[in-house]
Amino acid sequence: MMDLVIPDKTHDESRQGEALVLDAVAGKNNGRKLYIESYGCAMNFSDSEIVASILSEKGFETTGDYSNADVIFINTCSIRENAETRVRNRLKEFKVAKSKNPGMVVGVLGCMAERLKAKFLEEEKLVDVVVGPDAYRDLPNLIDQVDSGQKAVNVLLSREETYADISPVRLNSNGINAFVSIMRGCDNMCSFCVVPFTRGRERSRDPFSIVKECQDLFDKGYREVTLLGQNVDSYKWANEDGTDKVNFANLLELVALIHPDLRVRFSTSHPKDITDEVLYTIAKYDNICNYIHLPVQSGNSRVLELMNRTYDREWYINRIDAIRRIIPDCAISTDVITGFCTETDEEHKETVSMMEYVQYDFAYMFMYSERPGTLAAKRYADDIPEEVKAARLTEIVALQQKYSHIRLQNQLGKVQKVLIEGFSKKSKNDYAGRTDQNAMMVFPVDERYKPGQYVNVLAERCTTATLMGTIVPPDPLKGE
Secondary structure (H helix, E strand, O other), rough: EEEEOOOOOOOOOOOOEEEEOOOOOOOOOOOOEEEEEEEEHHHHHHHHHHHHHHHHHOOEEEEEOOOOOOEEEEEEOOOOOHHHHHHHHHHHHHHHHHHHHHOEEEEEEEEOOOOOOHHHHOOOOOEEEOOOOOOOHHHHHHHHHHHOOOOOOEEOOOOOOOHHHHHHHHOOOOEEEEEEEEEEOOOOOOOOOHHHHHOOOOOOOHHHHHHHHHHHHHHHOEEEEEEOOOOHOOOOEEEEOOEEEEEHHHHHHHHHOOOOEEEEEEEEOOOOOOOOOHHHHHHHOOEEEOOOOOOEOOOOOOHHHHOOOOOHHHHHHHHHHHHHHOOOOEEEEEEEEEOOOOOHHHEEEHHHHHHHHHHOOOOEEEEOOOOOHHHHHEEEOOOOOOOHHHHHHHHHHHHHHHHHHHHOOOOOOOEEEEEEEEEEOOOOOOEEEEOOOOOOOOOOOOOOOOOEEEEEEEEEEEEEEEEEEEEEEOOHHOOO
C-alpha cells in the first residue's frame, strides 16, 4: 500500500490534506513501508499516481504514519515561494523522524528537485535522493543506490518521456473523479514562471493511450476525468508519416465520445492558444463541462509583455467574448498576479477593470514573488514594495468575492445537473458535488442516490463559495 496527501484544492498554492491508502499489488511485498506526500498543482498529484504505480510494482507497502516509514517521498512545487517554504518545513520534520530511524530514505520529487538539489543534498543535508519529474522510472534504482550508502540524483529532463505506458494508481480513492495527464512540460517561457526549467519542453502523449485510460476509468466506475497539461490547448500529436493529426479539440471529442455519462474537464488553457474550434467542441457535447480556467495574470498590456505572455489586453478580451458567444453559460476562472515588476497604480487598475469586465466565477490570486532562475529574476528588479503588493491583492480578493457571490446568486432558482462526489465536509446528512460550471453544490442525502450518480438539484441559496439546494425528482415525461 501507499499513502498520498491530497490538498483541499489542487492548484498553485500548496495545501496539505488527509493521507489516503492504496492496497499493495497482490503477491508483491518487499517488506518496506513507503509514504508519499504531494504538494502543489494537479500535475503533481497526477505524477504521484505514476510514482505509486512504479513503486507498487516493486512491492512497497505503506504506513499512514511517516515516522514508521522506510522510504518517504515528498512531491514538490516551486511555483510560489510559499509553496517552497512549506515543503522545506515539512522536510525538517522528516529529518527529525530520520534521526530516530537512520535507515530511513527521504527523497524529494518534482519541481524543486533540480533547482535545489545541491542545497537539499549537500548544504542542508535534508534528503538522500533527488528526482526530477522525467526520471520517475529510475526510482527503484535510486533507492537501491541510497541503500548502498550513496546519495542519489536524477534530474535529467526528457523530450520524449510521457509515461504513456504506465497505468497510474488512483490515489484520490473516491472512484469517481480522476486526473489524466495528456502532455508534459511547457514551451511558453512566461518570465515569472519556473515550469519550463523544472518540467522541460512540451511534448504530447499519444491520443490512443489517453482514450484507453479514460475508457478504463469509465469501465471501473469513474464518471469524471480532468485532462491535464500546463497548456492543454497546445496539445498536438501526429503519427510518423504525418497523415493522422490530433489537436486538443479533436482529443476532447474523442474522450467525450467514450460515453455520455463520462464528464470531461480540462486544465489549464492559455489565452494565446484557445481556439474557437475548442469552444465549439465544448458547446457540441453535453458531457464536456462548461468551465474554462483562463489565466489572465494582468489586465495591462505592458505588464503582460514584461511577463512574456504573448497576448495583450485586447486579445484576452476577444477570447472572453468568444467564450460568452459560443458557450453562453460557461463559467470562467483565472489566475492574477499583483505587484509584478514596475507595475504602476494605473496598470493595476486595468487588472481591476478586467475583473469587472469578465466577472470571473472564481480566481486564484497572488502577490508576485520572484523565483530564482526565471527570466523576470534575471531581467527585472522586484521593485514593488510588499505593502503595495498586499494592498493590491486585498483589493482584487474583495472584488472577486463580490463577483463569485453574484455568479452563484445567478444560479439560484435553476436546476443543475450534479455529479455526487461524496458527503459534505460538514455533515454526513448532506451530499456534495460539482455542477457543470464547477460550482460546489451541497444538498440533503437522498437514499435513492449514491456517490457516482448524477442528480438534478434545484439551487435554493448560496454562500460566497457554495450553492445549496434540494434534489429534484426525475421527470418521466422528459425521459429522465
